[in-house]
Amino acid sequence: MSLLVAPRHSAILFTAVMLMLSSPAALAKIAPSDVHRQAAVEVAESLRYGHYADIALDDEWSRLAFQRYLDVLDGQRSFLLEGDVEDFRHLETRIDDMIFDGDLVPAYELYQRYHDRAESRFEWLLERIDHGLDYSYDSDLRLELDRREASWAGSEEELDELWQKRLKNAALTLDISGQDSEQVENNLRQRYEGQLSRLRQTNGEDVFGLFMAAVTSSIDPHTEYLSPRQGESFDIQMRLSLEGIGAMLQSDGEYVKVTSLVPGGPADRAGVLEPADRIIGVGQEDQDGMVNVVGMRLDEVVDLIRGPKGTVVRLEVVPAEVVDMTRSHEVEITRDTVDLEEQAAKGEIIEINQEDGTKRIGVIRIPTFYVDFDAWQSGQEEFRSTTRDVAREVERLKAEGIDGIMLDLRNNGGGALQEANSLIGLFIDRGPTVQVRDARGRISLYGDTETGTLYDGPLAVLVNRLSASASEIFAGAIQDYGRGLVLGNATFGKGTVQTLLDLSHGQIKLTRAKFYRISGKSTQHRGVEPDILFPDLVDPERIGESSLDNALEWDTVQAVQYRHYGEPWEYLETLRSRHQDRAESHPNFVYLRERVELTRRLREEQTSVSLDREQRQREVEQRDAEQLALENRRRTALGMEPLEELLEARLDDDVEDDEPVERIQVLEAAAILADYAELSQRRLAAR
Numbered sequence: 001m002s003l004l005v006a007p008r009h010s011a012i013l014f015t016a017v018m019l020m021l022s023s024p025a026a027l028a029k030i031a032p033s034d035v036h037r038q039a040a041v042e043v044a045e046s047l048r049y050g051h052y053a054d055i056a057l058d059d060e061w062s063r064l065a066f067q068r069y070l071d072v073l074d075g076q077r078s079f080l081l082e083g084d085v086e087d088f089r090h091l092e093t094r095i096d097d098m099i100f101d102g103d104l105v106p107a108y109e110l111y112q113r114y115h116d117r118a119e120s121r122f123e124w125l126l127e128r129i130d131h132g133l134d135y136s137y138d139s140d141l142r143l144e145l146d147r148r149e150a151s152w153a154g155s156e157e158e159l160d161e162l163w164q165k166r167l168k169n170a171a172l173t174l175d176i177s178g179q180d181s182e183q184v185e186n187n188l189r190q191r192y193e194g195q196l197s198r199l200r201q202t203n204g205e206d207v208f209g210l211f212m213a214a215v216t217s218s219i220d221p222h223t224e225y226l227s228p229r230q231g232e233s234f235d236i237q238m239r240l241s242l243e244g245i246g247a248m249l250q251s252d253g254e255y256v257k258v259t260s261l262v263p264g265g266p267a268d269r270a271g272v273l274e275p276a277d278r279i280i281g282v283g284q285e286d287q288d289g290m291v292n293v294v295g296m297r298l299d300e301v302v303d304l305i306r307g308p309k310g311t312v313v314r315l316e317v318v319p320a321e322v323v324d325m326t327r328s329h330e331v332e333i334t335r336d337t338v339d340l341e342e343q344a345a346k347g348e349i350i351e352i353n354q355e356d357g358t359k360r361i362g363v364i365r366i367p368t369f370y371v372d373f374d375a376w377q378s379g380q381e382e383f384r385s386t387t388r389d390v391a392r393e394v395e396r397l398k399a400e401g402i403d404g405i406m407l408d409l410r411n412n413g414g415g416a417l418q419e420a421n422s423l424i425g426l427f428i429d430r431g432p433t434v435q436v437r438d439a440r441g442r443i444s445l446y447g448d449t450e451t452g453t454l455y456d457g458p459l460a461v462l463v464n465r466l467s468a469s470a471s472e473i474f475a476g477a478i479q480d481y482g483r484g485l486v487l488g489n490a491t492f493g494k495g496t497v498q499t500l501l502d503l504s505h506g507q508i509k510l511t512r513a514k515f516y517r518i519s520g521k522s523t524q525h526r527g528v529e530p531d532i533l534f535p536d537l538v539d540p541e542r543i544g545e546s547s548l549d550n551a552l553e554w555d556t557v558q559a560v561q562y563r564h565y566g567e568p569w570e571y572l573e574t575l576r577s578r579h580q581d582r583a584e585s586h587p588n589f590v591y592l593r594e595r596v597e598l599t600r601r602l603r604e605e606q607t608s609v610s611l612d613r614e615q616r617q618r619e620v621e622q623r624d625a626e627q628l629a630l631e632n633r634r635r636t637a638l639g640m641e642p643l644e645e646l647l648e649a650r651l652d653d654d655v656e657d658d659e660p661v662e663r664i665q666v667l668e669a670a671a672i673l674a675d676y677a678e679l680s681q682r683r684l685a686a687r
């Protein structure tokens with residue numbers, strides 16, 4: 001399939017309120033089975049003896065797991081009371097014993113308490129909707145948006161007040177979007193009836209999944225328990241056997257957020273989604289209306305988005321740059337498989353005018369590290385791979401005459417590790433590229449074993465926050481070898497390796513190893529830091545390894561022996577100075593810098609929303625006006641017509657934009673490489 005699921009909090013693939021549609025009716029009491037007890041013991045043993053980290057499943061860990069379980073069940077502190085939590089406080093030091101003994105009853109009892117509270121709350125909401133929502137929207141009340149750090153409510157009355165605000169905010173959001181009172185009530189009734197229905201269909205399998213999510217995610221964000229159903233879905237992803245939109249999604253509170261787009265996928269080709277966009281509604285081409293997916297579990301949202309190839313899915317989207325959830329719009333994407341040609345490496349030549357003449361920089365975009373495994377394993381001589389395609393592009397660019405080559409790895413989430421290793425071999429003589437350390441501390445060394453290079457001229461690698469895994473290994477090796485410059489933004493920081501192990505019931509995806517650069521530095525958590533940094537519109541607090549709870553920390557191992565092919569660091573002071581001169585005057589770079597600062601400021605200021613309609617609209621209009629003014633300053637400086645609406649350029653293909661913002665990073669990176677080529681040639685001539 002081409003729609004993948006990327007959990008934010010490890011195995012927390014869903015909001016606890018939304019649970020599997022697997023039993024026909026509500027259960028009076030949900031209890032664990034023998035298969036769940038046995039699976040819990042196996043998970044505990046796998047964590048203790050198989051995980052990369054030296055884990056002590058003791059009382060200290062148990063406290064963390066207990067807190068994670070509360071976060072899984074009620075992360076926004078909206079259902080359970082302080083007294084409920086205290087009633088189960090004794091579990092704080094018992095989780096370790098419970099999973100080793102297969103004693104799941106206490107965990108199920110805590111879930112049951114949450115279940116009862118949530119069921120009563122949804123009934124309370126529906127009762128108020130049935131009585132009619134007579135909201136005037138003229139109060140001075142505000143609703144806190146993020147309650148993850150809030151204290152537990154001390155009474156039902158305190159939660160009643162919170163939910164009265166939440167209900168009013170939900171109604172106001174729909175009201176501002178243009179719905180009349182009848183539509184508002186119908187939509188809210190549909191939302192809460194759906195949540196209540198899904199809650200009542202919870203069974204023991206679902207509760208076990210929730211508890212295991214807390215257990216595994218307390219270790220690291222990529223270790224997770226997969227139920228038999230989730231394992232089947234994982235297999236579908238690996239076979240790419242079901243069509244979707246080609247996007248990585250994750251849960252973000254009550255919302256589903258886009259974390260990245262699959263290169264060559266339908267969403268990437270359509271150009272209507274961007275990382276950090278939030279999906280709040282899903283509709284089908286042959287059906288009227290939208291299914292509101294706020295608060296819905298992630299895998300259920302994925303099921304709504306998937307469908308037969310060639311059909312259209314409609315999404316209601318709140319753009320990443322928009323703070324208020326009322327600023328949504330509808331997009332359409334035709335379901336399809338990934339276009340392999342769109343994933344293939346492609347080259348172009350950019351001409352950079354300098355005082356001493358024009359420099360021709362070859363730019364090769366590499367969306368992913370790919371290889372035709374079937375053709376390769378069957379011994380076919382002609383098979384498709386990243387290295388082979390890049391080699392052809394390098395030969396073509398050299399024949400056309402170039403002064404340097406830049407490899408564009410932005411948004412490249414990784415892929416085949418062997419391709420990262422062999423690709424480095426095009427630019428260095430044989431040598432190591434990456435170290436892999438396993439749980440026992442044993443280090444394996446991987447690299448390029450073939451002598452000779454295809455290209456030994458000036459080289460640069462362009463990366464961003466969405467460059468991950470194999471991309472980070474490649475960029476890190478180029479930097480360590482001194483073979484070229486690394487430009488752009490700090491990378492994702494995914495430096496761990498997972499293995500899927502079968503259990504007697506379900507599977508566990510276990511972190512078993514960690515990547516290290518040849519310099520001994522890990523790519524984990526910190527990623528690769530560029531030699532010259534560009535402003536980044538992808539918020540590192542929302543996207544990237546460091547944004548994930550319990551991510552393994554950065555560390556080092558002993559460096560291996562390797563040679564330096566150059567000393568680009570000797571030119572960095574001059575290169576940074578020249579870059580800064582250009583960045584301070586180019587409208588797109590000025591825009592990027594100011595946009596990053598504005599987004600940060602708006603996020604810090606927007607911790608609550610007004611429940612007064614006029615005040616809410618004033619705040620939204622003020623934020624929109626700031627963002628629109630910023631965009632129009634850029635357009636005016638570039639000689640383009642200003643926009644009338646903030647989202648006009650994004651939604652209207654006819655809007656002129658001769659110099660899109662994302663293009664400036666490529667052009668500036670090419671200019672830096674041209675400077676590097678000039679400085680290198682000057683030094684060689686002086687010798």
